Amino acid sequence: MKIDKIMIRNFGKIHDKTLELGDGINVLYGENESGKTTIHTFLKGMFFGISRSRGRAAKKDVYSTYEPWENPAEYGGTMWFTQGDGSFRLTRNFEQNHQRFELVEEDGGRTWDDPEALAELLGEVSEAVYDNTVSVGQLKSVTGTDLVHELKNYIASYEGTGDTSLDLGRASQMLKMSRKGFQVQADRTRKELLKEQEKLDVGIDYLEKEIDSLSDKQRQIDEKKKSLRLGDSGGDVLERHIRGAKKKKTLTMLLFGAAAVLFVLMGLVLTDTRMKIGSAAVGVILLLIGIFRNQQLQKEIRRRRRMKEKWMAKNKKVRSDKGAVESAIQDKRRQIESVQVQREELEEQLREMLPEELEIDAINLAMETIEALSSDMSDQVGRQLHDRTSRILSEITNGKYRDVRFDEAFQMTVNTGDRMVPLEGLSRGTLEQIYFSLRMAAGELFLGPEPFPVILDDIFGMYDEERLSGVLRWLHQEKRQIIISTCSRRELDVLEKEQIPYRGLLL
Amino acid sequence: MKFIHLADVHLGASPDRGSSWNGRREEEIWETFRRLIGEIRDHPVDLLFIAGDLFHRQPLLRELREVNALFQSIPDTRVYLIAGNHDYMRKDSLYRSFVWADNVYFFKEEHLTSVKDPVCDVTVYGFSFHHQEIERELLFGAVPEETDGLHILLAHGGDDRHVPMNYRNLSAAGFDYVACGHIHKPNMPARDQIRFSGALEPIDRNDTGPHGYVEGQIVRGRLRTRFVPFACRSYLDVTIETDEETTQHSIEEEMKEAIAQNGPDNLYRIFLTGMRPPELLLIPERLKSLGNITEVTDMTRPAYDLQALLRQYSGTLVGDYIRHFQEKGELSVVEEKALYYGLVALLETGRP
Numbered sequence: 001m002k003i004d005k006i007m008i009r010n011f012g013k014i015h016d017k018t019l020e021l022g023d024g025i026n027v028l029y030g031e032n033e034s035g036k037t038t039i040h041t042f043l044k045g046m047f048f049g050i051s052r053s054r055g056r057a058a059k060k061d062v063y064s065t066y067e068p069w070e071n072p073a074e075y076g077g078t079m080w081f082t083q084g085d086g087s088f089r090l091t092r093n094f095e096q097n098h099q100r101f102e103l104v105e106e107d108g109g110r111t112w113d114d115p116e117a118l119a120e121l122l123g124e125v126s127e128a129v130y131d132n133t134v135s136v137g138q139l140k141s142v143t144g145t146d147l148v149h150e151l152k153n154y155i156a157s158y159e160g161t162g163d164t165s166l167d168l169g170r171a172s173q174m175l176k177m178s179r180k181g182f183q184v185q186a187d188r189t190r191k192e193l194l195k196e197q198e199k200l201d202v203g204i205d206y207l208e209k210e211i212d213s214l215s216d217k218q219r220q221i222d223e224k225k226k227s228l229r230l231g232d233s234g235g236d237v238l239e240r241h242i243r244g245a246k247k248k249k250t251l252t253m254l255l256f257g258a259a260a261v262l263f264v265l266m267g268l269v270l271t272d273t274r275m276k277i278g279s280a281a282v283g284v285i286l287l288l289i290g291i292f293r294n295q296q297l298q299k300e301i302r303r304r305r306r307m308k309e310k311w312m313a314k315n316k317k318v319r320s321d322k323g324a325v326e327s328a329i330q331d332k333r334r335q336i337e338s339v340q341v342q343r344e345e346l347e348e349q350l351r352e353m354l355p356e357e358l359e360i361d362a363i364n365l366a367m368e369t370i371e372a373l374s375s376d377m378s379d380q381v382g383r384q385l386h387d388r389t390s391r392i393l394s395e396i397t398n399g400k401y402r403d404v405r406f407d408e409a410f411q412m413t414v415n416t417g418d419r420m421v422p423l424e425g426l427s428r429g430t431l432e433q434i435y436f437s438l439r440m441a442a443g444e445l446f447l448g449p450e451p452f453p454v455i456l457d458d459i460f461g462m463y464d465e466e467r468l469s470g471v472l473r474w475l476h477q478e479k480r481q482i483i484i485s486t487c488s489r490r491e492l493d494v495l496e497k498e499q500i501p502y503r504g505l506l507l
Numbered sequence: 508m509k510f511i512h513l514a515d516v517h518l519g520a521s522p523d524r525g526s527s528w529n530g531r532r533e534e535e536i537w538e539t540f541r542r543l544i545g546e547i548r549d550h551p552v553d554l555l556f557i558a559g560d561l562f563h564r565q566p567l568l569r570e571l572r573e574v575n576a577l578f579q580s581i582p583d584t585r586v587y588l589i590a591g592n593h594d595y596m597r598k599d600s601l602y603r604s605f606v607w608a609d610n611v612y613f614f615k616e617e618h619l620t621s622v623k624d625p626v627c628d629v630t631v632y633g634f635s636f637h638h639q640e641i642e643r644e645l646l647f648g649a650v651p652e653e654t655d656g657l658h659i660l661l662a663h664g665g666d667d668r669h670v671p672m673n674y675r676n677l678s679a680a681g682f683d684y685v686a687c688g689h690i691h692k693p694n695m696p697a698r699d700q701i702r703f704s705g706a707l708e709p710i711d712r713n714d715t716g717p718h719g720y721v722e723g724q725i726v727r728g729r730l731r732t733r734f735v736p737f738a739c740r741s742y743l744d745v746t747i748e749t750d751e752e753t754t755q756h757s758i759e760e761e762m763k764e765a766i767a768q769n770g771p772d773n774l775y776r777i778f779l780t781g782m783r784p785p786e787l788l789l790i791p792e793r794l795k796s797l798g799n800i801t802e803v804t805d806m807t808r809p810a811y812d813l814q815a816l817l818r819q820y821s822g823t824l825v826g827d828y829i830r831h832f833q834e835k836g837e838l839s840v841v842e843e844k845a846l847y848y849g850l851v852a853l854l855e856t857g858r859p
Contacts, residue, residue, distance in 0.1 A: 048819070055759060119818055124821070124822055126819040126820060126823070127820070128819055129822040132823070159577030161824030161825070162822060162823035162827075165858050166823070166857050167858060171856045172852070173856070174851075175848060178848070185791070185792055189525065196524045323508065330599070331568050333569060334565055334566075337565060338564050338567065339567065341564040358844070359805075361845075362841045362845040362848055364845075365841060366845040366846070366848040366852065367843065368830075369828065369849060370853070373827045373831060374824055376827075377827065381672060502770075
């Protein structure tokens with residue numbers, strides 16, 4: 001792809017400006033504040049549009065920054081470019097109430113008004129890919145150590161995410177913090193529920209102890225019952241005894257009565273007076289004995305009656321005691337059961353997933369997914385990135401540095417031919433060269449058969465002349481359009497000196 | 508003739524264990540039942556129907572005595588009772604031996620029986636659960652006797668495992684009124700004819716909305732019924748819409764207002780829906796402390812346009828991440844949450 005021409009209608013402070021770009025190297029030269037960054041922003045805006053930020057951030061977003069000072073309703077311009085076999089004209093107005101998009105195929109005459117068509121044409125170059133590979137900005141770091149750090153971060157996030165603006169470490173930190181918050185909540189809830197469960201268990205224990213002591217009582221009653229010996233039919237046995245005694249009494253009365261009457265009658269019948277008296281006396285004695293015996297038996301009956309009553313009363317008490325204890329035990333059992341129902345409900349609640357645990361699951365899934373995808377990406381990107389970075393570094397330094405190595409922890413060392421030097425031991429200029437090699441390598445990884453232009457925004461400020469000519473020579477033999485913006489004449493001078501063809505564009 | 512129909516009192520239940528108001532709820536459920544009996548004492552009705560699950564589980568003797576004493580205190584009202592699936596008549600159930608007050612009739616059989624009310628011209632039908640589940644259509648083919656007066660059926664169940672009911676058949680069977688229990692949400696499968704009174708008090712956080720009993724009355728020869736809210740609290744669901752301007756503070760304010768408006772005594776479930784600013788990290792435990800809140804469900808999504816992000820970040824981890832989830836098709840709740848958790852973490856921690 002090649003950008004042929006841009007016409008800026010109104011963008012930031014630039015209006016009605018046309019720039020024609022050529023193949024190979026284009027140098028956009030201008031003093032500070034002359035609008036180089038504006039042109040970069042315009043180019044990106046043409047490809048991907050300018051989206052507005054939300055809320056307060058909108059006041060300082062790209063849209064507001066480049067809103068034209070004059071004629072704000074015409075906020076945009078036109079870009080002509082070649083892609084594959086076709087040349088296209090792309091016109092945009094970014095103004096939020098007059099948004100316009102028009103892509104025209106100049107030979108075929110086809111027209112699209114949907115940015116999706118442009119995205120399709122750009123293929124793999126998404127906005128993020130553009131930021132990471134097409135457009136190369138300055139390193140921000142001022143000091144050497146910061147630069148080393150920045151470079152390491154750069155390679156780490158590029159390898160893991162394909163996007164140097166991402167920070168996997170901080171992302172994972174953030175997820176862990178959210179997870180921790182939910183975990184604390186979930187633990188608290190679970191602890192609360194377990195405490196409830198414990199309370200119920202204590203209740204059950206207590207009830208069981210009560211049942212135990214009731215059972216003791218039950219045993220005592222049983223013992224007492226046993227001591228009453230006669231069993232449940234005791235009443236009948238005692239009654240039988242009473243009846244037996246009564247029978248005996250009746251029998252005795254009949255026997256002695258009959259005998260007494262017999263002797264008395266005999267006395268009446270007998271003629272001998274002594275015999276008569278004797279017989280009557282025997283009758284009277286028998287009668288007296290009968291009466292005495294009767295009284296004895298009557299006493300026994302009364303005794304047995306009392307015994308029975310006493311036994312019956314005792315038995316009744318034992319029985320009612322036993323009944324009371326039994327029903328008390330039964331009631332305690334039911335109470336235990338009711339507590340157990342509550343306990344089961346609690347267990348059910350404990351088995352259920354807490355809302356916080358759902359969040360934790362989601363966070364874990366997010367972390368696992370990021371890790372897996374990032375490790376896939378490292379596998380794909382890592383090796384190739386190393387190889388290409390090394391090759392480009394070797395080419396732009398005429399073989400002075402041959403090999404850049406990264407280990408697992410993204411510690412980088414550079415092979416100088418005779419020894420391995422850690423990044424920390426290199427000059428700023430060399431670090432800048434490594435950065436350049438990395439960016440170019442990353443770009444190559446993405447860009448398929450038809451390379452995208454590369455846009456270098458003032459990145460050679462720290463290069464000495466030797467380094468600058470090395471890098472420009474390398475860019476020259478690259479088969480792609482190069483747009484270099486600079487605020488010094490050095491690039492132009494070196495290009496002249498090296499007799500490298502270029503197109504100069506003065507701002 | 509006037510009656511009250513209630514069900515699913517669940518005496519002895521203690522909902523929301525582990526929350527600050529647990530324990531209070533157990534007593535409240537009893538208290539509401541006592542309050543209702545008191546109401547009947549002051550304004551007697553002829554009949555009181557309790558369509559099962561008066562108790563949350565097997566009743567204790569003292570509980571039965573307590574309830575019986577309450578029934579005794581409304582001698583002008585005849586009480587008709589059945590056992591539901593929670594207080595089912597197990598072999599050792601006290602329901603089997605308990606002697607109720609004269610004005611109470613308990614349907615002991617697990618098949619339909621009927622009894623004529625001694626005062627009103629009403630025949631009452633009912634059955635009790637002897638098991639925790641009854642999967643057969645116990646009411647299939649049940650018809651009222653061909654006698655004068657009203658025919659009222661007490662029934663507990665209505666789902667697959669608890670006496671499945673076909674409301675159309677039941678409606679056609681000819682009962683004047685079917686007083687149902689078991690479903691905790693009040694509803695009315697057939698107007699003025701088949702009603703679930705719903706639980707008298709909500710029993711757990713899923714029993715949202717108003718709770719109470721049904722009052723029935725003959726008006727100009729026709730039976731009219733109406734639902735009377737009576738519970739001392741309701742579980743309410745409050746949904747709060749968020750947008751890209753939402754903050755923790757604005758949600759808290761909105762919740763406070765919703766709670767003030769709907770009554771601070773009620774128990775709330777809060778649902779947050781809508782878009783939210785991606786950088787907003789909600790602190791749910793703060794929200795939980797604003798009232799009687801059983802749970803806060805956060806269903807908000809960060810205001811990301813996934814398609815736009817996919818386009819913008821295609822070829823990088825963020826693009827891969829979105830695509831990874833989109834290729835799954837329909838996302839589960841966890842997956843959708845994971846998608847956004849990951850995106851927020853990646854995008855909000857990025858270098859500008």
